[in-house]
Amino acid sequence: MRGLYTLFKKEIWRFWKVSFQTVAAPVMTALLYLLIFSHVLESHVQVYPGVSYTAFLIPGLAMMSLLQNSFANSSSSLIQSKVMGNIVFLLLTPLSYWEFFVAFLAAAVVRGLVVGLSVYLVALLWVDIPVTHPGLILAFAFLGSAMLGALGIIAGIWADKFDQLAAFQNFIIMPLTFLSGVFYSIHSLPPFWQKVSHLNPFFYMIDGFRYGFFGQGDISPSISLSIVAICFLALSWLTLQLLKRGYKLRG
């Protein structure tokens, strides 16, 4: 177990040593979103009865930051060590493919949770939001960050250069997060786009997470939780298969 723990610790240190970039910057970005969107829309939009737009926005922004940073942690660590070549020092070790998976995933979860929690805590300075189902909040935060951590491992293994990883991030992760209902309720969309939104797994993460705070959402949290759990398991299975085969890592 020490090998696994060492790799986990190294991955935590790696992002913590550059925490301005990996924690403070995404918190800052989320707060800018909060400031601008709430300023523009606070008086025009009320999504749920009794919930101000700013309050509505906070769980979505916290979850969005959590997801993006979990993805960034595993994917950027892998692509960097692949491009630098120092991944060889991991491949020479007796670490098994599942230890590799667990360590990278756990570090991604920690980074996601740290960033998500920081966004939430800082946003509390502006507006107080209720915590109705803390268990659901934790479950979605954990599953969401783990799912994106696994997706980050896949992207990091697949990409051969930074450009490909940026494409993955900008053309897959970003649209899926922005179109998941972070900034709006999907009930405000035309029926066709509501249906399309239901195909986006990120929608269930955001909606379920938000349900944990307000006790209301676009869809039942148990459905969301099941879908997110299934997505997480499917991505984990895929990641483990790639690692086991040594895809793009061992020739």
Added chain:
Amino acid sequence: MPPAIQIDQVHKFFGKLHAVRGIDLTIEQGEFFALLGPNGAGKSTLINLLAGLLRPTSGTLSVMGHNVVDDYRAARRLLGVVPQELVFDPFFNVREMLRFQAGYFGRGPENDAWIDEILEGLGLTDKANTNMRALSGGMKRRALIGQALAHKPPVIVLDEPTAGVDVELRQMLWQFIKRLNKDGHTIILTTHYLEEAETLCSRVAMMKQGEIVALDSTRNLLDRFQSKQLKLKLDPNRLPEELLPLKRAEENGYVTLGITQTGEIEHVLTKLRSADITVKDLQLTEADLEDVFIEIVRGH
């Protein structure tokens, strides 16, 4: 006692390229072994197969009796590999890197004394807390070697460890590696510097196009191909009939004869004297591993 390395009928294809062609090789524990060959001979491929960075198309490889595919955990714990490329993790300092590397192999704080020993042996003690990025090329090379040794592996493979390294570091490095060999570590080395292999290694394998074309003790290889070269400046500048078969070359007024034993010099001088030819200058040079290498690589 299982051999340090056992390679049986290993083949490796990259698409259609047959990079390793049925290699059999046994290296005993405690040996100081050299793997030589021109670029593209398959040395690094063979090392990467041993290290588990590549998987063999067919055949088996084992480290101290542990198969590198089926029993990879045990095999990798026993093996330390210094990669050829100068790679490093820019986030950490030297000591942190070495500790992490040992940790991946399941070694904890009890290993710190060994890490201090590595730092000292490689002249890195005063750079222990320097970030890897800030190290010079030579220092990075030392840290790279340190990383391969961090878990104290009994079998150590160094892939071109002295490529682009200055003389001082080379000397220090070999001193350290020799000490490790004396302490019982098996050392396997690939190098382009043949004189290094000649002075350090007890046994040598030469590879060409994915095959081992010579495998013997360094002494035997040198003896087998040994031809001492006798360079003579003669007056008048001609050879008697009997010595013509020994002639190898003639340039700048010197004629070069190939002989196998120093005792033959007497025979040559007698023939010259009886032909009334005076010897103005005489030089005797010994063939080295490089000559053997060139001869073998050309021959196959």
